[in-house]
Amino acid sequence: MSEYDSSCGPGAGELTLDGSVPVVEITGLWTKYGRTVVHQDLNLEIEQGEIMSIVGGSGTGKTTLVRQMLGLERPARGCVRVFGEDISEIDSDQLQQLRNHWGMLFQQGALYSALTVFDNVAQPMRELRTLPEDLIRDAVLLKMNMVGLGPEHANKMPSDLSGGMVKRVALARALALEPKLLFLDEPTAGLDPDLSEAFVSLIQSLHRELGLTVVMVTHDLDTLFALSTRIAVLAEKHVIALGPLQEVLKVDHPFIKEFFLGDRGRRALEALDATEKPTPTEH
């Protein structure tokens, strides 16, 4: 780890969940693959209770950023704090505890193909090793119910499910331990418009109900506009714009012009105005 330079300042103090400390705090982050620099001195803060969308062209390291927040990858330099803890300095017990406080929805679902739907959702609860099985059964069925899956699907295998169902099961599994922080990687990619709309309203209602903080990587403009309270735009190795949709739209940058105000973006914006959805407000 000679290359690693921990530039984390002193800790942000005792962690509380009242929102005084950002849920995720990235400072001075560098990511390099060989000689290619993906992120250069990148800073980002995610506040409690918001839905932060990360957008950017392909190859700008959106998914990498999420993987770094989850501790799956290590930045070349810089500091990633989640719930006030430096992810790369933390010991394994604490990391395990932290892992029980977040959930991740992978792009392809990443369900365990050898386990049934029920067992997939039950897995994180069983890993705690102390919950009684009848409580787990009720809790799993409730989680499945929350994502719109009836008990009749419980005994199916992942290979028997359609794309939309896989995403729902994966979401139920990500929510199994009632995380405070939920990561979504392309939650609506590969879903038809009906399903992705249903998925958006599902995440909205869960966000309201559970008070989640959501970090989302997406290309889907409809999802982006409907869900995000704030948007972080990655380009040129930095966060070039950060804020609610209206503020991001005002930033003068070719990528933003092309991404949000191209034909596709205009259509989505018009649709948004037409339905008179409340413009996302900052928490």
Next chain:
Amino acid sequence: MPTAKEPTLTLNSGAVAATGTWQVHALAQGKAMNAITAMLKPLAGNSLKWDLSAIDSMDHIGAQVFWNAWGKARPADLQLAPGQEEFFNRLETTGKLELPQPRQQRLTIVMKLGFAMLLFFEHMAAFIRLIGQVTLDVGRFIRHPMRGPWKEISSNIFHAGFQALGITALVGFLIGVVLSYLSAQQLRAFGGDVYLVNLLGMSVIRELGPLLAAILVAGRSGSSITAQLGVMRVTEELDAMLVMGISHGFRLIMPKVLALAIAMPLLVIWTDTMALIGGMVSAKIELNLSPQYFIGKLPDAVPLANYLIGLGKGAVFGILIALVSCHFGLRIKPNTESLGRGTTTSVVTAITVVILADAVFAILFNGVGF
């Protein structure tokens, strides 16, 4: 990380008060859950006063603990803090959720046997179809040799043949040493030292060389062929080939079958040589039998027919290994478990089939080459 207070219950003359953090992480810590279950159990069915307003935070799993203790209905006398209402509302509106019982398989032994037989016949039918397909593809290849998959064949020969030289040499040599050493001890007891060449030459060339090479190739290349086809199924590459009009048989299976049919006899020659060298070294040390004598005696001791039978076995074993591994590779379903099981079955079946075929050879060529 958020710190959690231990969830506790206090029972006080018909009133239950709960305090602490009723969230899954707090409940899962230490023996908290056991203590709570033990306390709640005797309360079931009693009508009590429940006060949850002192709980500092709660989640669905915490709420579920209460809900189950109440027998899945709201108690008459319940005090909640403002935020807790919605958890119980959700539990109430969701209602009772029953896990459907997985269908019990009630099969008698006879029915199981029947299923096993049907599965066996299905495998046989598919295997025969595969042989037919390969035969047709070979016919097509012979008619238009220039349009054949030469590259695939040569790369398969390289992977299954050339890259197996090291391991077959090592195993062949060691078996030669062991066999020669053990036989020498026995033969010396009868004073028949010179017959070591006959014994070793006959057993290695006719039997052990082809069998050893085949078992190693079945483990090495058989598993890799099955896994390769299986992963191609998982990643939909097989479907992509069909869509482009590229036939699986012609481009994937036939090259493997031909490559093993060519590479295996060559490997048999190689393994034979190594095993005989090992035997020769051992004979020199143990019986002081010179290599010159050993090599000079070999053609007399082992008629040429045995050598040809060995090579023929090699080719047949190679074809069988390739066919069996392709058969199982194509049957893999797109999930991880099927991939693992398919590969194991493929290797085990390939080795069994090779030994079965060896027995058939022994019967067919009974009396030839002695």
